[in-house]
Amino acid sequence: LQEAASGRLPRKLQVFRPQCQSILTAAAGKLGLKVEATRRTEALKRELNQRASRYQGDYHPTKLEQPPPQALPDYLWGEKWRFATFPAGDLVATFGDRPIPIQDLPASLFPINLGIASTIEVPGVVIYGGRHSLQLARWLQETKPVAINFIPTEVGFSGGLVLEAGLIERWILVTFEDQEVATAGQTFEKRKQASQGLHFLVVQPDDSGMTTTGFWLLK
Template identity: 55%
Template sequence: MNIWQADFYHHPSSSANERQWQLVICNSEVNPNTQITKPIYTAQCLSQDANADWLEQQILLAAAGKLPDKIQVFRPQSLSLISVAAEKLDIKIEATRNTQALKQVLREKYKEHPQYNPILLEKAPPQALPENLWGDEWQIANIAAGQIIDLFRDRPIPINNIPQEFQPINLNLPSDIFIPGLVVYGGTKSMQLARWIEQQTPAFINYIPTEVGKSGGFILETGLVDRWIFNTFESEQAEEIARKYEQNKQASKGLHFLLIQPDDSGMTTTAFWLLKESFDFSS
């Protein structure tokens, strides 16, 4: 499958008189030998020309007769116009934070602007999880990288999301390193909670302390910029466990998981997501 990653945004320009919109397109794959990605097409236009028709023409020029199957977009402000242009050309659009090749290209393109982060997105404060979705209990678990795929890949789990690019072997993770995760026991609400999370498109879960050593909470990040308070606690023991979770996540290159079960019997699993946080100041 031919997958592009694209960004269309008004970045800093050398022209002080006119606001320039920059289109950057690259392939989704990073060169395995050089770990470098170069854009396959760039173009710019003035604000009055920044529309779906202009984008459609640029995509055709970039494709040179071979349109992509899919275009991935990480910036909410880019999504609408690129979606309209892509729809006219029968190209699928995927809104995803997992656009590391494109983010690398943008960082390189604007490295002469050290005070400007071209991949930073504004995020609103996290929202409270709907009360009717609260789970009964939660705990932190760790699974060896060499075992995690075999444990969940072929099980009859209603919602089972294991992206190929997140599998430990494709991240060059040692088989004995531990992948941390959050296990939620949802009781009778397990499926309702799992379906809601799947609809939001989960990205990653991180721990944010409110008082170091005493309290904090887990934040579920979904979609492109949405954030949810997954749970909170006021316990030194829980805070220590959560801090260890973050340390293990750093060691596993951001790889972690979310597991939802009705209870701790291990008989039934409602949902499993293999997630990855990118430590690039934008996620």
């Protein structure tokens, strides 16, 4: 938006509405611009919401219709998983310096750039993929993870994890009927609130901690 306001062509165009992607891609191609489909268009969404506030009625310009979540293919899911936390002050330095084959650490989501105190525990999910670890990480890379949400089905007793990905896609990572895990899921969501929504996803072959296959910062 700033580049457009100054009369310069932007380096790329970002679009968060699937319906607009094809027409923008066609127009951008004539200008030699790339189009990136992403939900992370915060400046644009702020501008749209500000304009919408001037009008009466139930109008939400950034709200998108989403399909029901789809089940994750069985052959992709790992051997086990767990909730985890990591201090905000060490998160980027620790995982950013590791030789991780697949990772997504956008600077806009660095805790320091979000103003998150270094002592805040950032929550996350770790999946131990076993022999399918790299295959799962590659699938996630193509799917473009955005966020993981704990969805309770019976508060305090059961629920599941839903992966928000791409522009409108949703995937069921796991479901469970376990009081302890359901309580941990509620804690996961509370910690997300404390970290301004920042959380992470890690894929590792096992729980030895020696190798990490994929890492994503999410929000």
